[in-house]
Amino acid sequence: MARNVNYGALICCLFVTSIFLGIFVLVPVLVALFAYPSSPSFSIDLFDNQALNMTRTDDSPTNLTIHFDLKLKNENKAIGLHYPDPQIITFSYFPNVSLLTILAEYKLDGFYQGNGKTRHVQGMVVATGFPTVLEGTDMIAFWVDLVGSYKYKKDRTKMHRVELGCLVGIDYISSKKMQSGFIGLVEPGLDSKLKKKPSPDYGYP
Template sequence: MARCASFATFIACLFLTSLLLGVVVLFPVMIALFASPSSPSFAVNLFHNQTLNMTTNLTIHFDLKLKNENKAIGLHYPDQINITFSYFPNVSSLVILADYKLDSFYQGNGKTKHVRDVVEAVGFPRVLEGTDMMVFRVDLMGSFRYKKVGTKRHKVELGCLVAVDSITNNKMQRGFIRMVKPGLDSKLKRKPTPHYGGGVGRRL
């Protein structure tokens, strides 16, 4: 009986020791995850599964990917996310083709959200002056907040460029393009979209 009691005590001590070691190892990791959370990442596949037709007003298919990079913290997107589709007629200006708005939502730990939709462009994109390419730009503006007590909104302003061969109508980059902080081209003067019933998101 004494031997059984000693064995039970040994097992209990082993369990408590393992539990303590687990806490010691995991506690700093959890602190790091909560103390230094990552910003979400955004990427877009412009003209997603689309055969381009450049002879008429352009219909833009897109797949926007939003990823919560945090395994331990959820994200709130409290405001509408605004997405603008533009193109470069030359190196000194941008022309807006369409706008799209994504309503506020919550994103769980480590989750990825895809937004696949269509917008009708206002007007017709032209070839970038001096090249045989049409160069499109996608801009995203919004905000997010970590699911933690007392956290504030963090603004997001990102963009990317997508080039299309004007002869073959094929994209020159395949798949998703990561959206990054805009460079000097974001400072270019934009020509506004004419106000006549187009350029807004159309749900599929």
């Protein structure tokens, strides 16, 4: 004898089961997205598509023009980011392992970055002088550091400070970069452990 199947009850049961499974799967994902957001990532391509000649002659320019491509990525797929204050990017070099000399500074004004968005900031700065090789090497050791702040697009969220940096090496003989492509800015900044020698134009005491 054929058994009668209550398809309505079966469909209702499957529907309720799918809702519970959806809750158990979606809730942890939503909590991870909103309750534990990720910090933005920063990377830079220094001297991007720029012909370099680090060999000094009497006819060489007294200042160096630095081209850069700064990449800022919001790693959060569900939360936007506010950068209310300017992000300050400083370009320096190491004449020796215990000294950092400032060459130029760039200010990126505040902006909003949408969910999962990436922004490229392409620009150039003119250095206040010309870097020398790192003592005891054939390398010019550039240092880029970024100082700024951001906050998540949520009510009553606090400001998060950013202090990151990276090293970019240039072979003095070949004028070629020792790292290709974008270099991630990481913490802690190496420059925080070193004594900075400001440019004369900065007016520091």
